[in-house]
Amino acid sequence: MASGVVSEQYRVDTGHEDMIHDAQMDYYGKRLATCSSDRTIKIFEVVENTQNLVATLTGHEGPAWQVDWAHPKFGSILASCSYDRKVIIWKEVNGTWNKIYEFGEHKSSVNSVQWAPHEWGLMLACASSDDSFSIVYYSEGSWKYKRIENAHNMGCNSVSWSPAVNPGSLVEGGARSPVTAVKRLVTGGGDMLLKIWMEENGEWVMEEKLEGHSDWVRDVAWCPGIGLPISRIASCSQDCKVMIWTKDETVGGKWNSVVLKTFSDVVWHGSWSITGDILAVSGADNKVTLWKESMEGAWVCVSEVDKGQEGGTQQPQIS
């Protein structure tokens, strides 16, 4: 069942001097942050169909791989990670952007960074090629971190937080679903595995190992929850496949996987919409495709964007 999805697209000329690796819109969709191999991060204000450059952040000594906006309740905060082994946290105060913290405990390139759900405070996770991932958080006036070593054998490529809402906690009327006390995230690594980690008594332990890919897992994305008793993760891999992992609490709570599609080339990134019903996938085949689950449980491509020209497309973003 294909629905007529109205899609608008327009090009953003960023002025970066090299490849752009990531682009993220903020919570309200008013600003765009891009990061590039030219070691800078650029911030744009998006108004209707135009954008203007607001700031260029320099500080990384190598290509910046990913950026992520924190929840607006903490102010204007952005995190970026780079090949130079650092995660830098930037904050906007009165219109100017400054570096407020630099995390440099990793021994190799930091490949991925993501802020945790705001319910758990100002906290982020970052994954590195040195086989470990870290949790960096702000507590009692200072920045602290926890490093989890030997997470994956051939480097951690990606990290994604689970939503803060308990699956299956749809509540009628009045209050929102209660926030779950257990923090979870998923990492994908060069050992072809996805691993689900949970925090137990202040320590991070591996809860599950998901096998299915036959090459490096390049990106993982945990689907935002809407209170239904289903958890879902999308994983993109060097083996040209995108897999959807689903855990249904009502039928036993085990992770089952289905292959969304086998593409013609490496799949680099996957990203869910805020309500978790559309998945955007981009890969070396130069296309960005949007996928939706139909009523019968099959995944249907609802839109295809040919990004064109040189290079592969790196990161689609839906807000």
Place this chain on the structure above:
Amino acid sequence: MFKLVCSRVWTSCWGRLRWSDPPPPSPEESSNGWQQWRREVTARREAGAFLSLRQLQLLSRVSTYQSPSPWNRHDVLSGEEEVFSEPEIVGSCESWYELMVARVLFTTPLVMSSDYDLVYSAEAAMKTFGVVSPEPLDSLLLAALKHSPLEVVYGAKLAEFLIIEYASSLLAHPSLWQVAMDYLSECPTQGRHHMVLHLERIPLTSARKAAKVLQLCRKFQLKELEESVCRVMAMKELRSGRLGAAFSWCLQSQDSVFAAFLAERYFTSYQTLGEFMDLDLLDNLGAAMLISKKLTFLGKYREFHQLFADGEFRPAGQLLVSLLTSGVVPKRFWLTLLMDSLPLLNLKDEIVFSSEDTVALSHCLQQLTSSHSRIDQSQSTSKSHDSEKAPPPDQSSKLSLLRVALCRNLALATLQEAELS
């Protein structure tokens, strides 16, 4: 036998109303005839005319069944409800919709399909009939009564899916998001979550937009989101220094936690500036004062200042003492309040505070100075040369002034009370 009696009664009843010649009776006329007949049957039943035959008694109850008023339809214990649950009645119906039709017929024969009562009757009949899990036909009929064509044609799950699809596409348009919310509200299982997720991300670019979002929050009872939006707007005002406007946002959502935070900010600004900002907001707080203890304190404190300005020293003094002794005031503001009592203590011709009040005030002062000296001690042990020794010089002079004034007042008050007794 029972069915035969039914049909006979039925025919006779409609016989009275039926005219052989047209025109047929108007709804009002037939309704009147109907009511009259019912009254007669009720009277005869109460007189015991039907006691000889049980089925006749039952039938008379059925035909004179009075449904409970639509405004308290949960009042099931009216007694008359039971007649339709009688096993004979239920047993003579082949399915729940026969029961529903019977019920509707005997209560509101002139019902229109647009009346919502039909859905209620349908659900009640299903319950009486013991339908636990509705068959497809049952859901279909119910959906038809609810006038939701999507649901009838597609079934409930797909209908919801389609509505959410459409609403999501509307959201892409800058001014149609309110319409999208109305659509989402029709989706029983997933609509609410989608609504909250999308409403959260509407950029609050202006007060009008925020007001629109708040109106939707109130309409759909999204209390947490309402509080969140008000907080965002209030913080924006706060950053521009407009404390009064921040307060007005906070009070809109009755957010007690945020009100406490703002009240503290307000009082701190009063301490630094020496005067109240945005007085008209504070004066018109009214009942809103009670949402937070700190806000109550602020309102009362303003009242104290007004009483003082109006020259009502005694009530002002009483208010001040009650504020200090009630525990509503955080300790760090005590000195300010005590200093406010100084002019009242030094009045030439009037003794505002009784001896008891003076003792209470002295007690507060004592607590303050002892906590200060404790801080002083701990500070001196941790740092050897600390230029800031609590209490600072201007504070110690204030404290000594207070002590002198309190002692004098105590003496005068005791004398006065001794004279009076």
